[in-house]
Amino acid sequence: MLPEQRERATARGSRPQGLPVQPAAPAREAMPETDRAHRTLARAIAAQDWERAIEALDARPVELLCDHFSVVCDFFARVPAESLHGRPALALARAFLVGLPAADGAAPTEPIEPPTLRDRLVPALTQVISLRVSGRLEEAEAVAAQAQQLIPEPRYGGRHDDMLALVRFEWGILRLLRGDMLAAAEDFRVAARAARRSGIDALARGATGDLALVLALRGDLGAARELLDEADARPERGGRLEQLSRTGRIVARSLAALAELDVDAAAKALDGLDSIDDVRVREELWAFVEIARAQLAVVRGDTLAALHRLEAQVASHPATCGRGAYLRAVVGCAQVDLLLALGQGDRARAVLRDVPGTIAAMETARGTASAVRLRRARLELLTGDAAAARTRAVSLTHTSGVHPRYLLDALLIEAVAEHRVGDAAAALVALTRAVDLAGSQELVHPFVLVPSAELREIAATADVATAAPATARAMRWLEDLLDSPVLRAHGDALPSRIDVVDLSERECAVLVELASTPSLDLVAARLFVSPNTVKSQVRSLYRKLGVHSRDDALVVAYRTGVLVG
Template sequence: MKLRTLHEVPLDGVDVPSPARYPWSHDGCPRPPTIPRIPRVKITVPPLPSRFLRRAGLNDALDAGASADFSLVSAPAGYGKTTLLADWSRSTGLTDTAWIAVDGDDNEPGRLWASIVASLARCAAVPPGNRVRSGPVWRPGAVPELVAELADALTTLPQPVRLVLDDVHELVDPVAVHIVRSLVRSMPATVRIVLAARLDPPLSLPRLRLGGRLQELRMEHLAFSSQEVAALLEASGLHLAPAQVDLLHRRTDGWAAGLQLAVRGLEQAADRDTYLAQFSGAERSVSDYLADEIVAGLPDDVHDFLRLVSVSDPVPTGLAAELTGRDDAGSMLDRIAHRTALVTTTGQEPGTYGVHELLRTHLLADLERRGGHRATQLHAVAARWWAERDESRPALDHAARSADPALLGEMLRRFAVPLLLRGDRRQLRHALTRAGSDAVAADPWLSLASSLGHLGTGETAAAQADLASARRCLPDRAPTELVVLRTVAEQFCGGAAGAAAAALPDADRPLPGPQTGPQTEALVRLARGNERLAHRDRAGARAEFTATLELSRRHDLGFLQELSLVLLGVVAVSSGDLRTTRTVCREVLGAAGGHDDTPVPVAAAAMLAYAELVSGETVGAERVAADGLDAGTGVASPPLRFALRAVHGAAGFDLGDRAGGLVELQRARSDFGTEEASPEQCAAMAMLEFRAALLLGHQAAAQSALAWFAQRTGESGELLMMRAWSEAAGCHRDRARSLVRPVLEGSVPVLLPATVVDAWLLETAVALWSSERVAARHGLAAALAAAEPLDALRPFTLAEPDVRTLLIRHHGSFGPWDDIASRALDAGPGAPQQELLSDRELTVLGLLPSLLSLEEVAADLTVSVNTVKSHVRSIYGKLGVSSRRQAVAVARQRGLLGGAVCVAAGPR
């Protein structure tokens, strides 16, 4: 018989060459062995699909595994094992690949052996005279000998080859498996074996790992990353938004087959958002693939088991036992996980498993198609199982899917408060929606939970509507927990919370009721703190909010923790404790607790920005206010947005954009309109706008801010200060002093602690203009003493030039307030500019806005007109201007003209 070479192989198949000597038959006559005919396609590297994404990282990983003489690519169906190995085989031209597409027929050992020999014989790296091209031919019962002959023939190859056995999981025949095991154990260094399988082959993998002979690529390596999903979509001509790409990646877990099916569906979908939202294992093409490639290979008992546990994700073994009624559920899950990587341990808790999302939704759809109430009954079982373990989120989710309104109501009453305090409003809102608006309106527990949920996202109108429903159905003798919920809802909705708060128990005593726990105690503390804050009992409010904060930290109530910090910030800022304000607000903004859909971080930003502004940290104030405005889109209440815009405008004013800053302040108030705000906020915003307008010489604009504030509040120190500044700007020294006196004496209440600092600084300025040097120094020392505990430095940056000059002259002589004096001089971007001009130049500059001629100015100052002209030329040069009008404008922009500089020369 003539031996044919590789070039003589017929197109439709490959005949394995026979040896020179045939085995003998039972009658003693030589008989050639039966040589299976091997189709060429079976031993040819398959072509790459038209839609193909080259995965360079995985190719590099396979190349890097050359030091291991055996590579295993193990993953469920559809993870791209064949495509990856085909691309890798084609992309490296230096190494020949012997490819075998293993199938069920290869469980006939002779056929498998023939395929191995034929594939190797086709490699150009095997020389024409090598024994691989002429044998060895399969001999039953001679696996060791045959493998040894093949290994000997391959040892002398001039260059290495790869032997790829694809779909090796098809081999179940013991002899066929023995062939593969022997090849792995005996092949020489010139041959690198690569096995691809849906399941781990029955080899001694631990021993191979220990010996460093094994390279493994598994499901987690083959799964597409989010970036690869985007690249695949782009290559298919689909341009999806990042959020759509992420959703598809989550739905498929990076499963290549699922992605390819999704791509085809997206190409035909009229609405891609709807398609992606509904894409699951129930989708026809995905369902057919899973049924044929995954489920069909499962035993009936395994299929039934997975169908029952598919209602839950994840699946703890205890829950699996409840759902299936099998005591061996844990070992069953473990066996399935070893059989298919589509069921894996989650790593969350020992004994907890997860089913691949598309397979799980396919099984769940199959369960629901079988009719009856089996799926809803299983959801009810799961809800109660999770509830017994105090796991609110899965308990509520399963209750919502159970089609049992009573069960859902029970779970909501039990878990609504913990969800609210942790900040899981989305889960709560989903459960309330499933319960239905009628059920929510008829149950005070659900109405109040819905109200507080709306408050958490700044939806005040919806919160008030829910609160009204709760009031209508509230029982006469409500349990403590219900009273607490109503009180908090009333407080934050702006309702009449006083009567409800009076019914609250003392938080220092144990609370009655079987459901009483740390969440209820925390809410009692919160309600008490709100009540005391409303009555301006700041010390009592601080104590209650501090206790609330400790409870929230101890019991991992994230949203309540941030809310407690913000309320402590409210107490601090209203007390003038700017240091504490900055500390607690920075903690809120740095927490990253996932509560960005609430007004809480926006409120923290508003208070922090204001504290930074008053403390002289102008750049930080502008940045925080800008960030708060961006973050507050859609969730910031009108008062919060007003505060942020006003602080941003005031910071811009301080940084040099004086005209723009004033415009922003005015627009903020105009847009705020007739909305309600606290007296303290009204005072703070009005003072910012009034001072900016007055420093720019816009008396009408200043009076507009004053009038707006006067309409909203009664008599206060802030109103007196604004009037006093106006009188000083109008050169009415005595009137200014008489207006500021009640503030200094404490006979009129102040809303803002820093107002006292402003009052002492104005008193200092008036004393200087009256040449009362001792009184001026006393006033400056008093201003420093008042500013130190508040950390209020901005008033010094806006003080009259004469006051800052006095501060410079006496710097170092203020004793315990020297530090605050140094910081006051360093604060504010405009401070260094004021020192450009001498005292006499500042005096002359102060008279330039008047209608006096230079001759009249000279007479007023009792100096010659030439001296005045010399001062004016020096002022022009230092300010970079060429006219009196320009000098006044630039001086105002730089803060060199205070509201009362017109009286700097004393009374006229």
């Protein structure tokens, strides 16, 4: 080997030919800081070295809480209360996580103001979670709003990014449950950025997935799909935080698939909920899970089982789904969809009537008004009041700021309603707008919720040869869609017409008694009226139901939803 070759070989780190090569020592992989803190914490717990354990927990609190939750709970279950004296953040965390009283007697919902920013946020976070999981959403939001003032701006310091990410993520979930979608979206955006800066991939993935859920619920499917792809780009590491971040992504993925009528993908996405072991994590977003299940059930036709499941879920969540609660209105809309698919117009009308005024007052600000108004328009259309359906739909289609999904639904209802009242030109305009919106959003699911035959009739009124280019293009797109295998397989998910029965309050009471009382005399006694009065009410009831016997009346009442078994 020439000298210059030897020099170049040495510079590259190789050795001259003919000399033995020593095997390189294997590079020692640096232990991630979270794993180092976890090992230190576990050893300190075993040695009952509580000061050392507290130092380890202080070093990586967010990651340890999320990725090594059982070890953190073990610490709080075994650490003596006096060791946490003067550390109110840890005392409150202990009270929340393992149910043991704090050393200073503070309860998880009592306000505490430690000196530092980080120590102020930890108890506020604990309070918010404690109140939220117990269903006290208004109180939790008040605490969150007060704590929000502690943060001067989203990027307030790199060393606090981990805490900022977790705080804003939890704030976002709270606001999602309260229906404040705009605030929830901003919280999730800030949480995702802060989590990425601090290297907490699972939390960044969770915030991104929940932001995708917000967008999917609003009907912004293109943006939701991009976020889901971003969240799925990096492999999961496992741990509780991954489970915490999974539910929103699962529901968003299902809604995005269902928007394109990819029913198998939507069902497969929801099957992923079984991978979440922590029941509390899985259950907190239960209402949005049920929305996805209901939409899928309407398309697949298994609506009765989905309705029973939904009603059982409502009954098991009285704190967050009572009268006046945002989630009650949201779940009520899903319930109406299932009832309409079953042809039970009377029950659907009763559910919409039950939506209390407090919901109506906050719907405008929180975006729920469109969902409720849309169901009312659909009910009017299906029960034969096309004029009322048109008026209600137009109030949505000519209002700015309506979410794309609700706008598309309303445009299709407007088109069919205009067709039924005989205004062919207006029907064609509404249908053209609907097709343009559907193409831009890749959103075809609403087309199975209106009669496809009537859509064809409206499209046939357009002379494609002489129509405006936009109208001709839209009608060709619609024809291809209606002839596609997916629309032929899942089209007309709702009946084209639904019968409803307008019974008086007294007639309803008589009907209920007929279901369980053997004689009219006994019915009269139970209602404190004369037998002749009951007979008159029964005749009126039979006439309205179109029957001539008690048994036929009960059959019709159960089928239409006037009676519920």
